[in-house]
Amino acid sequence: MVAGRSNEARTVTVGTTSASTALTAAAGVFHEEDAGRTITGTGIPAAATIASVTSDTAAVLSAAATATGSPSVTLGRAQPQAYGFGGWSPETDAESETYSVAAVNAGTATPDRLTNTYTPVAQRARG
Known part of the structure; x- marks a missing residue:
């Protein structure tokens, strides 16, 4: 784990679009280590995970969002890499x-x- 990044669960604000797997966020929110973390929140399907991280402002959900908005979501604890x-x-x-x-x-x-x-x-x- 890189210094300054925690593998603990954390709450972040993301942008979602209904029927899309794309997530957006402010600069520095996503890290490559987030791939595989569970993600929960309004508009996020049950059992969804971060499928991949495109950049520090963009990630891909494992399942399409069910709502459009900017919810606060919880990224689960990171798995050891x-x-x-x-x-x-x-x-x-x-x-x-x-x-x-x-x-x-x-x-x-x-x-x-x-x-x-x-x-x-x-x-x-x-x-």
Whole structure:
């Protein structure tokens, strides 16, 4: 989880349009970690989740809204996200988007340091 962002439930104001899965909000409301969170509130179908986050002002519902408006909604607790890969964990959100297994395998990006300095390399599982 990136510093300053909580995985706890939070209440935000969003814009909804009946029969649409699009959500809008003020700048900085949505974060990529919100994908998968439950969302409840007026005009939001039961058992809906955030299907994806398009930007910090836009997200996609898993089911179409049932009303048009700007309700206060509750985003449920975030599920733990696994970033990085065996032996490496990013320190920032930007770093988590910079490195990928494919980039490392191609030799175009390498982690700056290993997070597991206790297990000998020969004993580390390969992913």
